[in-house]
Amino acid sequence: MIRRTNSNKKRSASPSHKGIGWEGAINTAGRLIPEDINGEKVTPFQGVGKFISEGRRFGHKIPSMANFPSDGNKLVASLKEALVKSGLKDGMTISSHHHFRNGDLIINHVFDIASELGIKGLRWFPSASFPCHEHLIQYLEDGTISHIEGSMNGPLGRFASEGKMSKVAVLRSHGGRYQAVQDGEVKIDIAIIGAACADPFGNANGLNGDSASGLLGFALADSQYADKVIVVTDNMVEFPCVPWQIQGNYVDYTVKVDKVGIPEKIISGTTRITKSPDRLLIAEMTAKFCEAAGIIRDGFSFQTGAGGTSLAVSDYFAKIMREKGIKARFARGGSNKYLVQMLEEGLVDYILDGQTFDLDGVRSMRDNPNHVWTSPFTSYNFHGKGNFAQLVDVVILGATEVDVNFNANVVTHSDGYLLHGIGGWQNCLFSKTVILPLPLFRDRIPVITDEVTTLCGPGELIDVIVTERGIAINPLRKDLLEKVEGSGLPLKTIEQLKEEAEAICGKPQKPELSDKIIAAIKWVDGTVIDVVRQVKREAPPNLP
């Protein structure tokens, strides 16, 4: 077992690493990291805020208006024509955003075209992938796509976990993705930007139209830095498409298609608060903790997310604010019906939103100037001069596992399967107080472990674990410990919580993993904090 250490130590390749050709180094988080991934040199994680890049932002080739239509009309007849005109060829990097979530109809079509054209070895660089992209497994198998850099929710994650992807996946946070593109770590050849609304010049938004997704911020870096940018819409309006979340001045081609997405899979009709008594209890304890710790004060800020428990936390926050007669200065989205109600009720001055989770969110973003759209650049990019995440008083996050050092995992399950993306999770760890409300166990598997299967967030950034059986505060946060002392909240150490879970469920088994690396997990600064290894036994087919 690899022990935690404070320096990067070289470790020569053991025989078991043969064939994947790497020498490893143990990074400061104690994780064994290869020297290169997919032939590119790796910078190992060096500690929070320790790695400072000496580089410069990527310099895109200077375009000239002289090479674009003089009337500004960039419309071409089909997506295929746009791809061909963009010079699609073997080995290119194709990027896409995930605002259409599981209702995306564009990206499968892109790779169908690539396959039809006989293109091979493409790197797909989505901001996230969804089960609807299971369609692409055939192209991963036949070599049209060499690998994916981006989260792989569900089937694609299983495919990668079983060692079937020919190259190593790379997972980044939303902010890390912006950072990688900005810093030139990932050079995008062709960016595909599906939009609910666009004009022929390429201005686009996610607000108006049947495929409304709220916003398009996950495609911002792609638009700014990709060599070629294609905007695809099913709602082409006359110039100007207002507001322009994507600026046409970055766009090469525009395409009108019948349908960019399936509306009911893009946005849920409505998000719902959990009805589970355990989850409600956890949410209530989270809110009470925040109250006791003095976090819920006039002018505070929070980010909760749109899961059932998170929604319940927001709802308890709202109750407390009403009782106290105070309001929040801002809430960071993902926005949803409950958050919109709080904005409309005057409980929050602003929603600073990164993605809308339901139709109320879309409506509010479109109509309410205090419901402001943000991007991974404003909110999450670590290689900016600060970002919004650091300004948030309290953030409520999830995790698949947490260990006794407060390290957390959000990408793999304890059976080793890579089934989730990082999202903005790593970026949110820079908020002033980070709370993970978690059930003590899931399917009789304890959530608190000796060591997380995959390290996604260093424990020093995670402040509080709230479970149905008690609250553990990171000993680094003496200030919080002092504030809630005597509050009557069920405070426990994290070891106590772990023991309680193990007393009920037994000690969990370690996943059986091979040495083969199937994915790298990037930290917010572009360094590699951990890797994911192939599972030894394939999961039964009913796994997601």
Next chain:
Amino acid sequence: MIRRTNSNKKRSASPSHKGIGWEGAINTAGRLIPEDINGEKVTPFQGVGKFISEGRRFGHKIPSMANFPSDGNKLVASLKEALVKSGLKDGMTISSHHHFRNGDLIINHVFDIASELGIKGLRWFPSASFPCHEHLIQYLEDGTISHIEGSMNGPLGRFASEGKMSKVAVLRSHGGRYQAVQDGEVKIDIAIIGAACADPFGNANGLNGDSASGLLGFALADSQYADKVIVVTDNMVEFPCVPWQIQGNYVDYTVKVDKVGIPEKIISGTTRITKSPDRLLIAEMTAKFCEAAGIIRDGFSFQTGAGGTSLAVSDYFAKIMREKGIKARFARGGSNKYLVQMLEEGLVDYILDGQTFDLDGVRSMRDNPNHVWTSPFTSYNFHGKGNFAQLVDVVILGATEVDVNFNANVVTHSDGYLLHGIGGWQNCLFSKTVILPLPLFRDRIPVITDEVTTLCGPGELIDVIVTERGIAINPLRKDLLEKVEGSGLPLKTIEQLKEEAEAICGKPQKPELSDKIIAAIKWVDGTVIDVVRQVKREAPPNLP
């Protein structure tokens, strides 16, 4: 006299060029251009759309959030502290925007501080300067400032024209300024961004507060590409400052001062239509020409500007639209009371605004989502994948001189004095139809000449000259000639107009100029289209 030619011809330095150390080349516009300016190699103008840069956009040093305050609060005690922390030193480039126009209180203060600190040889890179900056002449004289790159309206222009600035000024259009920064031609060390409203993180806008200027788009490039960015405001609000026209993620330091500008000099209380019968006649003829040419149709677009004649043109446009029962899809600002009325009346769907000229403009931009703020990037940058200017059906512009080849001058008077900036003028020449409504003479000096004193815009881009004594259409625009034939409009050749003026005023004298170059005029692609030479005799002191 230099004759028009189609190739760049080398011309060896004549004795009279000694001392300014250059060999010249005649660019494709027939203008003699030095090989270098201020020690930097010059690319001569090569024709409209002919020069294609092989370079890459400037790559800013990658910042790290780790080097910024963890709470996002970048407020420092004073502008001096911000400048010192930004590493102000000899020879740096200091940029500023001109949204505060003649009411700016910030930039004089910046150079007062530089002088106090004994700094020398600064390059000032404003988006424009105004008479209020006459204060800086002392620093040009004592070497604190080596030279200005940016328009020099009034006293600074006179100072430069008389050969008193130690280096050569460089004038660019608004789009050319964005291009120069984006392309790394001008590397800004410290950007000073005065704002009517900001938060301690650095988000800023020009919409809210006593010093409201409408927007801050002229500082966009500065924020994105400068090494250090300082936001200065007299209206510091709690995060978030919404909307953020300048993104705090680009900002290093924020400063609160008592007053950033003098409101009544920032924005005129109200703009007014000309009362001059001649100007009204020219405006009416311009509108009638547009009607006859079929330009004023449902869904058309226009840009007129905020001068008295331009306002009158807008007003005539409005009358025609009302009569026809049609509306414009968009109008490009500078916005003003009249344009806002048209938006509110439903005569235009959108105002796409680059700067607000009066308080009605500011109010509308703040409150009306169809009054959209733009920037030199969206509207004018020639090194983008197109820009908004090319989408405008008709643009109404001014000029100090036009010659018989439709070439126009906007920076010098016919006495050779450099008294105006280029603004967005060059950029607007890419609109579909470019009309210059001009009086046939000013102060008994004909406006139409054999050859413009300074070439700012090539004649091939200028379509129509409207004067009180007739309309001249560029022979290149056969389509326009055909459309207005038989319309009863007083069509004349440009030579006819010139002769009429000369019959009244006599042949104008050529200005007496020395060989010393005092300013370079950049074309929209970064090439040099012309230079301005020192005037031989100083102007009497009552000149502006």
